[in-house]
Amino acid sequence: MNRKIILLVDDDYDDAEFFRWAMEGTEETFSVKFVDSGDAALHLLSELDSLPDLIILDAGMPKMNGWELLKHIKLDLRFANVPIIMMATSARIQGIEQADSLGAQAYIVKPSDFYQLKSIMEQLCVGIQTNLDATLETLRSTLPESIYTFNHIQ
DSSP, X not given: OOOEEEEEEOSOHHHHHHHHHHTTTOTTTEEEEEESSHHHHHHHHHHOSSXXXXXXXXXXXXXXXXXXXXXXXXXXXXXXXXXXXXXXXXXXXXXHHHHHHTTOSEEEEOOSSHHHHHHHHHHHHHHHHSOHXXXXXXXXXXXXXXXXXXXXXX
């Protein structure tokens, strides 16, 4: 069975550890690739044999931030149908609008509660295997102050 690939790009070591813990137990179904910068993400994407099934980008990274990385990825036609979710620590309207205008599928405010993060990641994993759009809409209705979805034709 081919494992689904999730690429997480986040420069914050603690946040990356939370994601690792949240994904524990999914190793048979998911291969989670962690990189800590936009440059490392572009390098990894150029070397992967298979496209990721989901890319999660931290908005606030040094050098190349998540917005710049999103632009680079969206310019590459190989990744046109790969869903990308932006994550940030705040629900600033400018960030949400920028994620939408750059083609992200959703914007998620990073939960400070580990169990909420684990629940979100579990639901995203189900969505990757079934219907990510429907899963994101369910998450949005459950956590309207933390999950913002956009209607982009994939």
